[in-house]
Amino acid sequence: MAAIEMSKDIRGRRQDKWNEFWQRLKASRTPWLYIAPAGFAMLLVTLFPYIFQIWMALTDYRVKNLRFNLLDSASWAKYAPPFVGLQNFVKILTNRLAIENYDFWRLLLFNVTWTVSNVFFHVVLGVIIALALNSKGLIGRRIYRALFVLPWAMPGYVAALTWRNMYDDRFGAINQLLGIVNHYLGTSFPTNTRWFVVTQPPIGGPLGFLPLAFYCVLLANVWLGWPFMSVVATGALQAIPKELYEAASIDGASGWQQLWKITIPLIRPAMVPAIMLGTIWTFNQFNVIFFISQGNPFGRTEILITQSYKLVSEQRLYGAAAAFAIVVFAILLLFTLINNRITRATEAYYA
Amino acid sequence: MPKQWKAILKQLALQLFLLTVTLVVLFPILWIFSLALDPRNIDKPLSLTLIPPGASLAAFRRVLLEPWKLLCKNPNDPATCMTFPLLLKNSLLVAMGTSLLAVALGSSAAYAFSRFQFIGRQAGMLGFIVLIMLPTTGLLAPLYVLLSQIKLGNEPLRATLFGLVIAYSSGFLPFAVWNLKGYFDTVPKELEEAALIDGATIFQTFLRVILPLSVPALAVTVLNSFMAGWTEFILAWTFLENPSRFTLAMALRSMQGQFATPWSDFAAMSIVMSIPIVLLFFALQRYLVSGLTIGGVKG
Numbered sequence: 001m002a003a004i005e006m007s008k009d010i011r012g013r014r015q016d017k018w019n020e021f022w023q024r025l026k027a028s029r030t031p032w033l034y035i036a037p038a039g040f041a042m043l044l045v046t047l048f049p050y051i052f053q054i055w056m057a058l059t060d061y062r063v064k065n066l067r068f069n070l071l072d073s074a075s076w077a078k079y080a081p082p083f084v085g086l087q088n089f090v091k092i093l094t095n096r097l098a099i100e101n102y103d104f105w106r107l108l109l110f111n112v113t114w115t116v117s118n119v120f121f122h123v124v125l126g127v128i129i130a131l132a133l134n135s136k137g138l139i140g141r142r143i144y145r146a147l148f149v150l151p152w153a154m155p156g157y158v159a160a161l162t163w164r165n166m167y168d169d170r171f172g173a174i175n176q177l178l179g180i181v182n183h184y185l186g187t188s189f190p191t192n193t194r195w196f197v198v199t200q201p202p203i204g205g206p207l208g209f210l211p212l213a214f215y216c217v218l219l220a221n222v223w224l225g226w227p228f229m230s231v232v233a234t235g236a237l238q239a240i241p242k243e244l245y246e247a248a249s250i251d252g253a254s255g256w257q258q259l260w261k262i263t264i265p266l267i268r269p270a271m272v273p274a275i276m277l278g279t280i281w282t283f284n285q286f287n288v289i290f291f292i293s294q295g296n297p298f299g300r301t302e303i304l305i306t307q308s309y310k311l312v313s314e315q316r317l318y319g320a321a322a323a324f325a326i327v328v329f330a331i332l333l334l335f336t337l338i339n340n341r342i343t344r345a346t347e348a349y350y351a
Numbered sequence: 352m353p354k355q356w357k358a359i360l361k362q363l364a365l366q367l368f369l370l371t372v373t374l375v376v377l378f379p380i381l382w383i384f385s386l387a388l389d390p391r392n393i394d395k396p397l398s399l400t401l402i403p404p405g406a407s408l409a410a411f412r413r414v415l416l417e418p419w420k421l422l423c424k425n426p427n428d429p430a431t432c433m434t435f436p437l438l439l440k441n442s443l444l445v446a447m448g449t450s451l452l453a454v455a456l457g458s459s460a461a462y463a464f465s466r467f468q469f470i471g472r473q474a475g476m477l478g479f480i481v482l483i484m485l486p487t488t489g490l491l492a493p494l495y496v497l498l499s500q501i502k503l504g505n506e507p508l509r510a511t512l513f514g515l516v517i518a519y520s521s522g523f524l525p526f527a528v529w530n531l532k533g534y535f536d537t538v539p540k541e542l543e544e545a546a547l548i549d550g551a552t553i554f555q556t557f558l559r560v561i562l563p564l565s566v567p568a569l570a571v572t573v574l575n576s577f578m579a580g581w582t583e584f585i586l587a588w589t590f591l592e593n594p595s596r597f598t599l600a601m602a603l604r605s606m607q608g609q610f611a612t613p614w615s616d617f618a619a620m621s622i623v624m625s626i627p628i629v630l631l632f633f634a635l636q637r638y639l640v641s642g643l644t645i646g647g648v649k650g
Contacts, residue, residue, distance in 0.1 A: 024469070027467075027469060028467075028469035028470045030463075031464075031466075031467035031469045031472070032463070032469065032471075033463075034460060034462055034463035035459070035460045035463045035464075037456045037459060037460075038456035038459065038524055039460070039475075041456055041517060041521040041524065042479075042524060044497075044517075044521070045494065045498075045517055045522070046482055046485075046521050046522070046524075047482075048493075048497060049490050049493035049494045050485060050490070050493075053490065056492065056493065066492070066495075066496070068496075129369075129372060132365055132368055132369055135361070135365060138362070138365055139362065139366065140366075144369050144373065145636065146636065147376060147377070148372070149636065150377075150629065151376060152632070153625070153628050153629045153632040154380070154628075155578075155581070155582035155600070155624060155625060155628065157600070157604070158582075158603070158624065158625060161617075161621075162379045162621070163379060165614070166379060166382055173378070173382045223376070223379070231643060235641060235643060238640065280483060280484055312492070318492050321492075322492070322493075325485070325490075329484055329485050333481065333484060336480075336484060
């Protein structure tokens with residue numbers, strides 16, 4: 001008797017679980033309906049090409065294979081690219097790609113240095129300028145705010161080419177500016193520096209792997225990137241209740257203490273995701289490198305994304321380029337996962 | 352009295368700092384203005400002057416009024432060449448289409464992620480952020496192949512402006528969904544509950560309650576997606592075939608010659624192209640600060 005009761009009980013519970021799942025599935029219908037249009041577009045234009053790309057990365061895909069048509073079986077035998085397994089990845093990681101000055105680990109080191117230094121300056125400048133713009137009784141606040149979004153509002157390609165032009169060795173704006181400074185201040189800066197040709201690093205020691213060109217593209221990209229961080233920081237600053245500062249002043253806290261004990265901790269939650277996003281964007285900042293330094297001198301300012309573009313545009317190695325993109329993605333994914341863990345761990349500190 | 356002095360000193364220091372920033376920000380922009388006004392169409396002005404000798408608006412006139420000799424169906428017949436109004440029309444179609452699609456699809460998906468608990472929610476959200484990380488340059492070839500397969504009328508979707516709109520807006524969707532979801536999370540639920548009690552459907556609350564309260568985030572989405580559609584040229588250059596569909600960004604790209612670039616014309620075109628974006632930025636600037644909610648990542 002008891003055994004039958006028990007099995008009934010189990011069956012009932014199973015039934016309950018199934019019902020519960022069914023209810024949740026039914027409840028999921030409405031939200032999925034809202035996601036469907038975006039999901040479909042992503043599936044078609046993003047996810048499917050990515051899957052296709054993974055397959056391409058495993059083949060030796062070249063120009064003639066572009067005529068390969070997935071839906072037309074007649075083209076399969078003729079144009080299907082040969083399957084090469086992980087050979088593309090091995091070639092990338094062991095520097096056996098047929099491009100000049102190619103060294104994966106140097107590229108990676110440079111790309112990371114490029115990203116860290118850029119994001120650092122973006123955030124520091126962005127926050128400092130946001131603080132300045134947010135200070136009480138500032139005259140001309142609206143004008144400054146309007147002017148300071150200009151680098152962000154300018155099309156990235158235009159900004160990159162303008163900087164390229166300014167770095168011209170003979171009559172570029174930077175060299176001319178140095179000439180004017182020399183004239184008025186009696187200094188003696190060289191005024192015919194070939195910014196992207198000089199191989200002698202301006203700072204030696206551990207930073208010796210960074211040519212002068214690095215500092216040039218860094219300056220250009222800092223110019224481009226800080227307004228975004230500044231806008232995010234402004235939003236976070238305006239959300240801090242004024243009472244906190246009033247209470248702190250009454251308790252005798254100095255401005256410096258208020259900055260480090262109130263402002264910085266309270267804008268942190270907004271800055272962390274912005275920094276993550278900025279890191280991803282900077283890591284893949286194509287325009288600045290491709291149009292300003294063009295990887296010079298000797299590929300030493302090349303980043304992964306510009307190198308992979310050259311694989312397609314110069315060598316027509318579609319398979320290897322696809323593998324390259326996957327490697328870049330893997331690096332960014334790893335970074336985001338680690339970052340997420342660290343920032344979440346510190347979030348608990350405030351809670 | 353010393354307190355007042357302190358305030359004045361602080362104001363002076365701030366102004367000095369902000370004026371320096373202004374100078375650095377404006378320097379490249381003034382440089383490009385100077386290039387555009389230069390009558391010699393050279394890439395290297397011989398001196399650093401805001402208004403070059405013999406300054407004229409000839410470059411603007413050339414860019415705006417003359418046919419684009421590099422963008423013609425038949426290179427020998429100037430009548431088949433693109434003109435500025437035609438390029439502008441294509442650019443507007445692409446940019447407005449992109450932002451419309453991004454806002455419509457993005458807000459609908461973001462609404463679901465913000466307001467419902469459902470199977471696959473976490474996975475879906477993660478999927479969207481992962482897609483931001485995938486570099487797009489590698490996507491050119493597969494996207495080319497894929498969009499060539501889909502026929503619109505008797506031509507491939509790839510070669511149409513609509514194909515570009517789809518590609519751009521879905522490239523922008525991951526960011527749009529995350530940002531909009533973050534903003535929707537800050538809209539109090541009580542408002543919708545009240546509307547639902549009054550007999551509104553879920554779709555009505557979305558349309559009449561959530562969206563009107565989320566104007567800043569929508570403005571940021573419109574702004575950024577419009578900019579993406581307005582300035583992109585690599586994909587467009589690879590996909591489009593018929594010069595009559597070419598956009599302003601492509602025209603600008605075509606000026607970068609292999610040997611020489613007509614710098615005055617290039618600078619003039621850059622300025623003309625930047626104006627709508629800058630105006631849009633100014634118009635939507637008050638939303639920019641509150642509408643960027645990438646801070647709202649909390650599940």
